[in-house]
Every structure is written in structure tokens, then in C-alpha cells.
Amino acid sequence: MLEKQNWKSKLAHSFKNIKDLYLYLGWPLSDNINDVASKYPIFIPLSLATKIKEEGPEGILAKEFLPSHLESDRDFNSFGLIDPIGDKSYLKAPQLIHRYYSRALFTPTSICPVHCRYCFRKNELSATEDIFQNDFEKTLQYLKDHAEISEVIFTGGDPLTLSNEKIEFYLNSFEKIKSIKHIRFHTRYPIILPERIDTGFIEMMSRFSEIFKTMSIAIHSNHLNEFDESNSNVIKLLATTNVQLLGQTVLIRGINDSENALIELFEKFIELKIRPYYLHHPDRVHGAMHFYLPIARGRLIYQGLRQKLPGWAIPQYVIDIPEGHGKTPAYNPEDYQYSGKLISKDGRIVDLKEPDLFV
Ligand code: SF4
Incomplete structure (x- = not known):
């Protein structure tokens, strides 16, 4: 207590x-x-x-x-978007974004342990937004009707804002739907407020890792300076469970846009048994465009990581194509220069010009 x-x-x-x-x-x-x-x-x-x-x-x-x-x-932000990844067009049931075939994002809270200034939901982190409106029976019905969804990804906001009891209620409900085999949490709590990872939470994660095929926690961190003894110890404790720890990082101008900063970070991840999973190219967020950097620069930094780190220590470098086209690899092996086109998740060629200000 x-x-x-x-x-x-x-x-x-x-x-x-x-x-x-x-x-x-x-x-x-x-x-x-x-x-x-x-x-x-x-x-x-x-x-x-x-x-x-x-x-x-x-x-x-x-x-x-x-x-x-x-x-x-004004100059920077004229290129920013309010809903940069187009989530709203995939809101298929209350608090459920179904964009990718076998995975659905579940958004049970709009509250985070911190407001990151570069956040992709910077303009939408309010409980009144459509994606946070709750009607759980309808959410469950959609999941039952869509057996292709095998993974539910708790996001938000930050889902660890919920009490252990509430998380347990959701997990018990999802467990009853046989097609749901994998559960993932995306969170910044282990880094920002490690006290949240209390005994009850660790026990609950351990228990459900025996029930679902995989339980994963994707820990959001962008720089080595975010770590200290207290959050490192909590992550070490999480690593003693059967829960898979993944690392997700946003590539951010002025924060970690160098090979060295990212190598130091991913080495820390590895030390704490976090598998580097995603390196996100920054989204075009209204109010956060000063964090943006050109894709060609991101590719050169990523190439440096490929040279200096073993394959298992390198996350996928991805970009969310605006207007709901979804995540796609941002690293193009043909050329570091960016052609202005990307291949979307469904195989279409999508035009995405970079603003002159950033090239
Ligand atoms: S924790 Fe995630 S959702 Fe919350 S403000 Fe930071 S980036 Fe945004």
C-alpha cells in the first residue's frame, strides 16, 4: 500500500x-x-x-x-500536423486503433508521467479527444469480431498511469478472447517515475507472461542522461521476469542526432537487457518541428550505427508516413539522399516531400 x-x-x-x-x-x-x-x-x-x-x-x-x-x-510550425500519424482514421472501436492487420492499439488513458516536448500526440493529449472515449463492451466486441488481431498494444497517454487493478481487469478481459496471444505496453514510466514499477505490477506481469504467449514492455528512452541508479535498478528487476523488454527511441534534433549519442544509449539498453526495437524518425508535429531533421541525415546516422553495432543491438529505423499510411523503414539502402517517396505498409508508393527548411 x-x-x-x-x-x-x-x-x-x-x-x-x-x-x-x-x-x-x-x-x-x-x-x-x-x-x-x-x-x-x-x-x-x-x-x-x-x-x-x-x-x-x-x-x-x-x-x-x-x-x-x-x-x-511560425516558420517551423507551418510544416507541423495536429494528428501527424493519422491515428484517428483508424479508430475502429472505443479506444481501439486498428491500423495494422494483426495488431491493435488500445488507448485507455490520456495521462503520461511527463509531457515530452517532441510528443507526436502533443496536440491531442486530452481526455476529451475521440481516441480516449471509453465504451469497453464495444471494444471487446470489436476484438472478438476480428480474430486476425493477435496482439493488443497498450498505449495512450501512458498505460501505466492506470492502477494495477485496472490493468489486471483489462488483461483478464483480453485473456478470454482466444485470438489475443500477445500483449505489449508502451511506456515511459520505468525511466521517468520508476516507483510505478511496484511489486504488484511486477508480480502481475510475471503471472500474465505465463498466460499470454508474449508479454512485452517497450520502454521509451532517447538519451543516456535519462538513466540513473533508481530507474536502472527497476529495469533490472523487470528483466528478471519473463516479460520481453524492448527499447523505443525517437531520433530528435539537438537531443540524440549523432552516432555517439545513440550508441551510448543502445549500449545502456543492452546492459539492462532491453532489446533496441524502434528508432523513430521524428513526426511532423505542430509545435515540435524544431526537433525535426532531414531523412537523409537520419540515414547517415543510422548507417554509422550499422557499422559500429552488432545487428542485434540495432533497432529498426522507421518513419510514420502522415495521413495514416503507417510505419515504414526510413533507411533506404539505394541512397542516403531522400527521393521524396516512401513505400507504405500496403506496398504503395507515397509522395512525402520534406519541407525546404529542413533539407
Ligand atoms: S510519454 Fe509518450 S505519449 Fe506521453 S508525452 Fe511523452 S512521448 Fe507523448
């Missing part, structure tokens, strides 16, 4: 007010940053704010989690 109160109370006492945060950091707050935060609010647990403070205003963590005046830059 103590553990439970601990992470919930830490979450509840996160910084949500920009003035309080800057007072704590002891850094000057400009009118511009104040304005940006009124459009794109902050959400930062105290433990993370402490790490941001220690690293300083030019640190990696400050860039990932503090507002920037570039979020309201």
Missing part, C-alpha cells in the same frame, strides 16, 4: 505550473516561455525536475521536457 501511495502521490505532486517550476529551478522565466506553456502545458515530476536542474538549462533533459520559444515559431 505504501508503494502505491508513493508513486501516485509523486505523480499528483508533479509540476504543472510553469512559474512554480522555474521558481524551483531558480532560472528566469521569459514571457515567451510562459505563453508557450499556456498552449502546451508542462507536466514534470519533482524527481525529474531535480535532474533537469542538476544538468542545467542547456542540458539534454531541459531540451526534452522544458518549453522552448521554438514551439511557437
